[in-house]
Amino acid sequence: MNELDEFRAEVVAWLTENRPPEPDFLLPESFMEVGSDSQFHYLRDWQQQVYEAGYLGMAWPKEYGGGGREQVYQDIVTAEMARLNVPFMTNTIGLNWAGPLILAIGTEDEKQRYIQKILSAEEIWCQGFSEPDNGSDLGNAQTKAVRDGDEYVINGSKIWTSLGSYAKHMILLARTDFAAENKYAGLSYFLAPMDVPGVRVQPIQKLTGEYGFTQTFFEDARIPASCLMGTEGQGWQIAMSTLTFERGAAGGQAGGLSMVVVGVADVVELARHAMRDGQPAIEDPHIRDELVKFLIEEQGDRLCESRSRVTALCSERPGSIALSGKLRGTELRRRLCQFAISLQGANGALWVGDRDAVAGGKWQRSYLNAFSATIGGGTSQVQANIVGERVLGLPKG
Amino acid sequence: MNKPQLSLAVDFSDEQAMLLDTATEFFRDKSPITYVREQLTTEIGFEQSLWREMVALGWLGLAVPESYGGSGLGLAEAVTLAEPIGRCLFNSPFQSCQMAVQALLAGGNEQQRGRWLPRLAEGSIASVAVIERAGDWSLLRPECNGIREGERIVLSGVKTFAVDARVAELIIVSIDFEGAPALVLLENAVLPEGALTREVVIDETRRSFRLDLDGIEVIDTDLILSHAALAALTAIRDTALLLITAEACGGTAGVLDIVVAYLNTRTQFGRKIGGYQALKHPTVDILIGLERARSHLYHAASVLGDTQHAEVALRMAKAHGSDAFAYAGDRAIQFHGAFGFTYECDAQLFLRRALWCQYQFGDALHHRKHLAGLLF
Numbered sequence: 143m144n145e146l147d148e149f150r151a152e153v154v155a156w157l158t159e160n161r162p163p164e165p166d167f168l169l170p171e172s173f174m175e176v177g178s179d180s181q182f183h184y185l186r187d188w189q190q191q192v193y194e195a196g197y198l199g200m201a202w203p204k205e206y207g208g209g210g211r212e213q214v215y216q217d218i219v220t221a222e223m224a225r226l227n228v229p230f231m232t233n234t235i236g237l238n239w240a241g242p243l244i245l246a247i248g249t250e251d252e253k254q255r256y257i258q259k260i261l262s263a264e265e266i267w268c269q270g271f272s273e274p275d276n277g278s279d280l281g282n283a284q285t286k287a288v289r290d291g292d293e294y295v296i297n298g299s300k301i302w303t304s305l306g307s308y309a310k311h312m313i314l315l316a317r318t319d320f321a322a323e324n325k326y327a328g329l330s331y332f333l334a335p336m337d338v339p340g341v342r343v344q345p346i347q348k349l350t351g352e353y354g355f356t357q358t359f360f361e362d363a364r365i366p367a368s369c370l371m372g373t374e375g376q377g378w379q380i381a382m383s384t385l386t387f388e389r390g391a392a393g394g395q396a397g398g399l400s401m402v403v404v405g406v407a408d409v410v411e412l413a414r415h416a417m418r419d420g421q422p423a424i425e426d427p428h429i430r431d432e433l434v435k436f437l438i439e440e441q442g443d444r445l446c447e448s449r450s451r452v453t454a455l456c457s458e459r460p461g462s463i464a465l466s467g468k469l470r471g472t473e474l475r476r477r478l479c480q481f482a483i484s485l486q487g488a489n490g491a492l493w494v495g496d497r498d499a500v501a502g503g504k505w506q507r508s509y510l511n512a513f514s515a516t517i518g519g520g521t522s523q524v525q526a527n528i529v530g531e532r533v534l535g536l537p538k539g
Numbered sequence: 540m541n542k543p544q545l546s547l548a549v550d551f552s553d554e555q556a557m558l559l560d561t562a563t564e565f566f567r568d569k570s571p572i573t574y575v576r577e578q579l580t581t582e583i584g585f586e587q588s589l590w591r592e593m594v595a596l597g598w599l600g601l602a603v604p605e606s607y608g609g610s611g612l613g614l615a616e617a618v619t620l621a622e623p624i625g626r627c628l629f630n631s632p633f634q635s636c637q638m639a640v641q642a643l644l645a646g647g648n649e650q651q652r653g654r655w656l657p658r659l660a661e662g663s664i665a666s667v668a669v670i671e672r673a674g675d676w677s678l679l680r681p682e683c684n685g686i687r688e689g690e691r692i693v694l695s696g697v698k699t700f701a702v703d704a705r706v707a708e709l710i711i712v713s714i715d716f717e718g719a720p721a722l723v724l725l726e727n728a729v730l731p732e733g734a735l736t737r738e739v740v741i742d743e744t745r746r747s748f749r750l751d752l753d754g755i756e757v758i759d760t761d762l763i764l765s766h767a768a769l770a771a772l773t774a775i776r777d778t779a780l781l782l783i784t785a786e787a788c789g790g791t792a793g794v795l796d797i798v799v800a801y802l803n804t805r806t807q808f809g810r811k812i813g814g815y816q817a818l819k820h821p822t823v824d825i826l827i828g829l830e831r832a833r834s835h836l837y838h839a840a841s842v843l844g845d846t847q848h849a850e851v852a853l854r855m856a857k858a859h860g861s862d863a864f865a866y867a868g869d870r871a872i873q874f875h876g877a878f879g880f881t882y883e884c885d886a887q888l889f890l891r892r893a894l895w896c897q898y899q900f901g902d903a904l905h906h907r908k909h910l911a912g913l914l915f
């Protein structure tokens with residue numbers, strides 16, 4: 143066995159031994175759906191345990207609490223977490239976008255102050271980009287930040303703030319200059335505390351009936367001027383680099399599983415048990431064909447990952463695979479969950495809580511939750527614009 | 540599930556990278572669209588001098604072992620030529636020759652290989668004739684047959700889609716012989732007058748022929764039998780699936796270029812039509828189809844020799860790749876408006892090539908059906 147195989151075996155043993163027991167409540171499927179205290183504490187404890195065992199932030203610098211090792215070790219852990227289907231790492235925004243952003247462009251102070259506590263889940267991060275009137279058109283954000291001595295005074299409202307109820311910090315995009323030459327130039331970027339007077343969060347109920355995100359109100363909330371990242375007016379540029387981390391188009395993330403993985407293999411299993419005209423659905427030629435179509439797509443996306451590591455096979459459009467990844471992956475998941483419900487016959491219409499619901503209504507809930515990723519982080523339509531314009535060079539609409 | 544996990548290998552050597560670069564440049568130079576259009580009406584569909592250049596570059600011997608005068612590489616290297624060939628809509632017997640080489644390697648005996656492989660490496664042309672008039676993609680049920688009459692075997696029946704057969708020295712023909720599939724190594728020189736007739740095919744760059752076998756006589760040493768025949772037929776199928784997918788990937792990239800260029804120039808309602816999402820988003824779908832197809836392609840090329848993974852990989856690649864190409868060609872017509880409806884618009888050349896690729900060696904539905912059997 144080579145060293146990596148040995149490491150993998152060690153990880154598998156640790157995860158198997160230490161995975162938390164099944165809770166008596168439903169777990170969320172991603173950080174965008176953490177809606178109850180019991181869910182939150184369960185997931186936070188688990189992340190802390192993983193970090194303390196040395197399996198998170200393995201490639202982040204040692205001096206800030208990371209493992210200082212090569213990325214390949216973290217990748218092995220992440221892959222095994224997915225394979226063994228253990229709970230995900232709940233501080234996703236910190237681990238996968240605020241953290242790498244701070245490591246990439248933050249000051250020494252910021253790195254010392256924030257990074258280790260992101261890994262340990264001691265401090266949860268949320269993202270304050272979207273506003274009630276400005277979603278896809280993020281550059282039009284109107285939340286106001288006015289400098290007053292050593293502080294900025296924030297007024298306005300952010301919405302769809304995942305983990306908003308639990309966060310200690312927010313990456314906040316706010317307008318410091320209302321007279322700037324264009325809407326983008328007036329924006330600034332803050333690493334803002336949530337526990338100051340004048341910040342209020344209001345949970346919002348999701349389509350599943352559960353909770354997960356909040357509306358965040360700022361009413362003369364004062365934050366230290368040192369929370370400004372970069373300089374005034376750099377907000378848009380920093381927000382854009384945050385989004386490249388968020389959409390997985392840039393490396394540097396702390397790693398660890400960030401959402402429940404749903405694969406075609408799970409749906410194949412479902413088709414073995416579902417019945418059609420007295421026979422297992424997996425015997426039905428139409429259903430077989432649909433399953434193979436999904437498998438070809440899923441395998442195609444996995445192979446895109448493999449191919450993206452071969453430079454000579456990506457030279458013509460180097461950003462293509464990474465930039466289209468979110469669009470491909472999230473839409474596939476949505477359609478796959480939708481199909482999984484259709485396999486259940488009349489029981490497709492049952493919901494979580496019914497005694498006869500297939501797998502406890504997991505697929506119905508997964509389908510509705512799948513929109514979190516086709517909308518959050520930039521909708522599929524906006525993703526398609528981005529790919530069309532940046533990868534193919536098509537004109538803006 | 541106790542089925543094996545799908546492999547995720549994508550291996551690509553420096554040698555392949557170099558070949559891909561060289562071939563990309565070669566076909567871009569030698570096969571611009573004006574050349575492609577000139578060839579539409581020629582007898583053999585390609586320039587002999589170009590073929591000689593390809594031979595001189597060693598490309599016809601790529602997959603031929605060194606002991607037979609080739610360079611001892613493999614089909615994975617042939618892929619790096621087939622993709623740029625597809626991109627430039629180039630036509631030549633390159634693919635047919637690769638199928639013949641693989642058939643001989645998989646099923647030919649020492650004498651048959653020794654006779655043909657060195658010649659193929661030097662640019663002699665071969666064709667395979669494994670399809671019949673019913674159009675069934677199954678290669679294992681030939682109805683053409685051979686009846687033994689003493690020393691001789693007398694053939695009968697009609698084969699179709701003998702691509703490039705007119706210029707081929709060797710035609711590898713599948714028949715039923717004594718109740719099992721067999722292959723005949725048929726020399727063009729022995730064909731009676733009129734045995735080959737040109738087919739009218741949807742892809743006008745191609746030259747494809749109907750082969751009338753009635754009364755043609757061969758001898759035992761021309762035959763590949765039983766297990767060897769099955770191995771050779773499998774090799775023909777696998778080679779076809781791989782190289783057609785490669786061509787389809789190239790073709791998709793080629794037609795995508797045309798679409799993007801038009802969306803960036805044509806103006807309506809005062810703006811470039813590429814700004815309209817009704818055109819932009821399907822164009823992104825073409826790109827995504829292409830990215831997945833190329834990933835399947837180079838994966839399939841990476842696991843060719845691996846009996847556990849090759850068939851699944853090849854069928855997935857062909858199913859996805861040829862549909863992605865057909866979608867790209869289809870949208871390319873629509874996005875050119877009435878100009879897209881003309882013979883002059885190059886989009887039609889790509890759509891016709893795409894349809895050809897779809898219906899050679901099994902369309903997506905056909906392969907998905909087989910995949911279902913392999914996977915669940």
Ligand SMILES: Cc1cc2nc3c(=O)[nH]c(=O)nc-3n(C[C@H](O)[C@H](O)[C@H](O)COP(=O)(O)OP(=O)(O)OC[C@H]3O[C@@H](n4cnc5c(N)ncnc54)[C@H](O)[C@@H]3O)c2cc1C
Nearest residue numbers: 174269270271272277278302303304514517518519521523
């Ligand atoms: C579960 C979930 C969690 C989220 N978490 C966060 C978070 O933590 N922090 C945060 O800041 N935000 C978060 N968001 C918000 C998310 O980023 C926005 O919802 C998203 O950017 C879209 O904005 P919108 O909802 O205002 O929709 P709109 O922008 O109003 O879009 C409405 C519709 O119009 C389409 N559309 C808009 N513009 C275009 C265009 N140019 N071309 C084509 N179609 C277009 C959209 O695709 C959509 O279908 C979350 C969203 C969800 C669903």
